[in-house]
Amino acid sequence: MNNQEREQMLAQAKQWILEAGAHIRESIDQPRQVTTKSDAKDLVTDLDEQTEQFFTEKIRSRYPDHYVFGEEGFGDEIASLAGVLWFVDPIDGTMNFVHQKCNFTISIGIYEDGIGELGLIYNVMEDDLYVGMKTQGAYKNGTRLPALKSGGDLEKSILAMNAFWATPNRLIHHEAMQQLVQKVRGTRSYGSAALEFAYVAEGMVDGYLTMSLMPWDIAAGIILVDEVGGKTTTGDGKPLNMLEKNTVLTSQSAIHQEIIDTYIHFK
Amino acid sequence: MNNQEREQMLAQAKQWILEAGAHIRESIDQPRQVTTKSDAKDLVTDLDEQTEQFFTEKIRSRYPDHYVFGEEGFGDEIASLAGVLWFVDPIDGTMNFVHQKCNFTISIGIYEDGIGELGLIYNVMEDDLYVGMKTQGAYKNGTRLPALKSGGDLEKSILAMNAFWATPNRLIHHEAMQQLVQKVRGTRSYGSAALEFAYVAEGMVDGYLTMSLMPWDIAAGIILVDEVGGKTTTGDGKPLNMLEKNTVLTSQSAIHQEIIDTYIHFK
Numbered sequence: 191m192n193n194q195e196r197e198q199m200l201a202q203a204k205q206w207i208l209e210a211g212a213h214i215r216e217s218i219d220q221p222r223q224v225t226t227k228s229d230a231k232d233l234v235t236d237l238d239e240q241t242e243q244f245f246t247e248k249i250r251s252r253y254p255d256h257y258v259f260g261e262e263g264f265g266d267e268i269a270s271l272a273g274v275l276w277f278v279d280p281i282d283g284t285m286n287f288v289h290q291k292c293n294f295t296i297s298i299g300i301y302e303d304g305i306g307e308l309g310l311i312y313n314v315m316e317d318d319l320y321v322g323m324k325t326q327g328a329y330k331n332g333t334r335l336p337a338l339k340s341g342g343d344l345e346k347s348i349l350a351m352n353a354f355w356a357t358p359n360r361l362i363h364h365e366a367m368q369q370l371v372q373k374v375r376g377t378r379s380y381g382s383a384a385l386e387f388a389y390v391a392e393g394m395v396d397g398y399l400t401m402s403l404m405p406w407d408i409a410a411g412i413i414l415v416d417e418v419g420g421k422t423t424t425g426d427g428k429p430l431n432m433l434e435k436n437t438v439l440t441s442q443s444a445i446h447q448e449i450i451d452t453y454i455h456f457k
Numbered sequence: 458m459n460n461q462e463r464e465q466m467l468a469q470a471k472q473w474i475l476e477a478g479a480h481i482r483e484s485i486d487q488p489r490q491v492t493t494k495s496d497a498k499d500l501v502t503d504l505d506e507q508t509e510q511f512f513t514e515k516i517r518s519r520y521p522d523h524y525v526f527g528e529e530g531f532g533d534e535i536a537s538l539a540g541v542l543w544f545v546d547p548i549d550g551t552m553n554f555v556h557q558k559c560n561f562t563i564s565i566g567i568y569e570d571g572i573g574e575l576g577l578i579y580n581v582m583e584d585d586l587y588v589g590m591k592t593q594g595a596y597k598n599g600t601r602l603p604a605l606k607s608g609g610d611l612e613k614s615i616l617a618m619n620a621f622w623a624t625p626n627r628l629i630h631h632e633a634m635q636q637l638v639q640k641v642r643g644t645r646s647y648g649s650a651a652l653e654f655a656y657v658a659e660g661m662v663d664g665y666l667t668m669s670l671m672p673w674d675i676a677a678g679i680i681l682v683d684e685v686g687g688k689t690t691t692g693d694g695k696p697l698n699m700l701e702k703n704t705v706l707t708s709q710s711a712i713h714q715e716i717i718d719t720y721i722h723f724k
Contacts, residue, residue: 230612230642231642231643285615285642285643289615289642289661289662290615290661290662292661345497348552348556348557348648351620352620352643352644353618353619353620353623353638353644353646354638354639354644356620356623356624356635356638357623357635357636357638357639358635364635368623368624368625368631369624371620371621371623371624372621372624375497375498375552375556376498376552376619376648377619377620377621377646378646378647378648379620379644379645379646380645380647381615381643381645394556394557394559395556395557
């Protein structure tokens with residue numbers, strides 16, 4: 191994908207994301223149909239589904255040779271990263287959407303042959319649009335985000351992570367997580383993975399750690415964090431698998447390896 | 458204090474809080490002198506101190522017979538709740554102020570003979586002012602906040618609490634806290650106690666639990682939460698001591714007792 195193609199696609203994606211966001215804002219106070227998916231905490235609403243359908247139809251009509259990999263299943267069956275692939279999370283942070291009516295995002299990542307080209311994260315209620323473009327930088331509302339600080343001290347860091355990972359769970363040893371919670375200056379938890387990636391990119395938090403994210407949760411965020419010099423890997427430092435569920439650590443570079451080496455122990 | 462006195466005092470406090478907030482916003486990008494207080498995570502800046510000094514001088518000059526109980530020590534030595542007492546937290550969420558340059562508040566609570574009369578919480582960077590007035594309701598930017606829902610199910614609740622309390626600590630049994638984290642639908646952590654009280658009052662979260670807050674952290678928030686029908690007590694359900702450090706649970710009423718009875722076990 192050359193720069194011109196990337197910029198045209200960004201303009202198009204931006205238009206759609208703003209349109210979808212405006213529609214969500216207009217209907218934020220309407221009664222919602224809330225159901226659960228994989229478990230009682232995994233919520234989905236009619237608006238998640240409508241919004242994904244909106245993107246899928248738009249993408250298919252404008253870019254018939256592109257693929258769509260979406261949270262709610264309106265896209266394609268994806269078994270390979272070949273070609274141009276749109277990762278669509280129509281509402282990231284559905285629990286916040288339902289309970290708070292804010293702090294949720296639309297997250298769109300566009301990849302070509304597995305390489306991240308464009309990432310858009312839209313904080314709908316704040317009307318904040320974060321954009322990452324391969325080799326062209328990361329932006330918040332059109333203003334370029336500065337590079338993350340290169341030196342970092344874990345003890346003086348703020349880490350976004352959900353308290354759940356400091357409790358007994360089937361994926362990681364929570365005792366080491368507890369040590370991490372006590373090691374850092376503070377932890378925060380905002381409830382939207384894409385938003386937490388955006389916060390890493392803008393330096394609001396020094397890292398974000400979680401143990402179970404799907405490719406559409408992270409596709410846009412990875413590009414944003416890359417473009418400000420941060421790093422995103424699995425919880426054991428491997429490249430992410432963009433076809434499956436991942437453990438995820440995204441952070442400024444200086445603290446990345448220490449968190450992995452010292453605090454993340456898989457079961 | 459009659460309604461008229463309360464309203465005059467609110468107008469005055471509002472004017473000061475907006476003035477102080479504007480000054481903080483103007484100087485948000487200036488280099489800061491950051492030092493630590495009780496421990497390495499307890500930060501204070503020159504601007505915390507200047508802002509408390511600002512309020513102390515204003516209050517003393519306009520209300521010479523009132524007392525000031527402030528975080529940074531510019532107020533009075535307070536050994537009793539007699540008279541009119543201003544609880545002043547010039548910057549609540551100093552870590553956010555330093556690291557994020559947002560998500561911090563100015564919190565002012567005005568009590569007469571130990572009774573909460575007025576609470577103001579100002580989210581400085583968002584320019585959101587929350588006000589609670591005894592028997593007159595709670596407001597965000599002038600709009601009255603509705604009463605919190607009266608029925609509540611802990612399993613479907615979002616609870617603000619820092620992950621720290623789910624790790625071994627000297628105050629409470631963290632194992633029960635871990636069960637609470639797993640019981641609720643989700644936890645969040647925003648890093649400013651006053652802001653988290655305001656979020657309880659506006660129904661963004663169903664409760665906020667923490668084990669170590671000073672009177673100036675909670676004085677305003679208690680009034681706000683009261684005025685929408687919520688409840689604030691110590692972690693074992695007792696009335697708060699407004700002269701000392703407290704454990705604190707503030708929440709909508711329906712889930713309050715269950716959290717205390719089942720999940721909070723002091724050491």
